[in-house]
Amino acid sequence: MTNVLNKAINEKPVTTGMLLALMAATAYGSSQFLAKQIVTEIAPPSVVATVGLFSGFVVLMGLSIGNLPKDRKAPKKAVVFLILSGIASSAGVTFLYTALELAPVVIVAPVSSVTPLISLSLAHIFLPKMESITAKTWVGAILVVAGVSLITIGSHI
Amino acid sequence: MTQAIIFALLAALGWGTSAIFVRLGLQNLTATPGTAISLAVGTILIGIVAVTAHGPTAFNLNPNEFAWIVLLGVLNYVLGRYLNFNSVNLAGISRSAPLLASAPLVAVAMGILIGGETINSFILLGTLSIFGGVILVATGGGRG
Numbered sequence: 001m002t003n004v005l006n007k008a009i010n011e012k013p014v015t016t017g018m019l020l021a022l023m024a025a026t027a028y029g030s031s032q033f034l035a036k037q038i039v040t041e042i043a044p045p046s047v048v049a050t051v052g053l054f055s056g057f058v059v060l061m062g063l064s065i066g067n068l069p070k071d072r073k074a075p076k077k078a079v080v081f082l083i084l085s086g087i088a089s090s091a092g093v094t095f096l097y098t099a100l101e102l103a104p105v106v107i108v109a110p111v112s113s114v115t116p117l118i119s120l121s122l123a124h125i126f127l128p129k130m131e132s133i134t135a136k137t138w139v140g141a142i143l144v145v146a147g148v149s150l151i152t153i154g155s156h157i
Numbered sequence: 158m159t160q161a162i163i164f165a166l167l168a169a170l171g172w173g174t175s176a177i178f179v180r181l182g183l184q185n186l187t188a189t190p191g192t193a194i195s196l197a198v199g200t201i202l203i204g205i206v207a208v209t210a211h212g213p214t215a216f217n218l219n220p221n222e223f224a225w226i227v228l229l230g231v232l233n234y235v236l237g238r239y240l241n242f243n244s245v246n247l248a249g250i251s252r253s254a255p256l257l258a259s260a261p262l263v264a265v266a267m268g269i270l271i272g273g274e275t276i277n278s279f280i281l282l283g284t285l286s287i288f289g290g291v292i293l294v295a296t297g298g299g300r301g
Binding site (some may be wrong): 009016017020022024025027028033037042043047048051055057060061069071072074078079080081083085091092093094095096100102103104105106108111114116119121123126127135136137139140141145150151154155156157 | 244260292
């Protein structure tokens, strides 16, 4: 399996990368559908978020254990930023599961996908040297806002 | 339903804010331990919220229920991210971002085909508009 993947990466890296992107989208999309079933039938959103986050943590710790001595030397500032990231993203996960408990996936999934627009806007405000906003971004932003508005209207019909 | 849309937007705000801190934090640390730190903090924080809101008995899950939630965690935080990072690395952000933006379309398709959910023309148009908008945002953000 690993040999097949390595061969594909070496021979057609762009095609393989695009295939992996589609697989990632499938993983993310199906995880939202699965989350809907779990918060509806098994446990409350915060419990699902806790166990889900912990599972991800255990697997990733297993994968990164070899780098632990090197990573322990990372600046405290970097760790603080990642702690803040953990607070924000776990709040995001809990909000998503709460939304999925209240409404169908067909409404929650598209609305919660506006993240790139929010992160780019925040980056433009707080990290102006790292990100700039192009005309393409503005058109995208208008489409996203229009889409959220249409879904809000459609959810009341 | 409006409440659910507000929660979905708050979710996006949480992840959007998280991305800024990740960008700052990962300048001195690699992605895997960085994600592990982020997930550890999330587990503790949301765990406290869950115990406060529902009591420790809410975690009394049978092995089958527990396995489904573990599958959700691995699918999202490990497999999704692993494939995501590798796709960006191999194909570049301009090619992978539009494909990654199709994740909500997968969720919507599964909701309709497997979950038996229904969709009207407003929700369909809105979904396609967000899909197109996210592709433009993800591929149009220039670096200063």
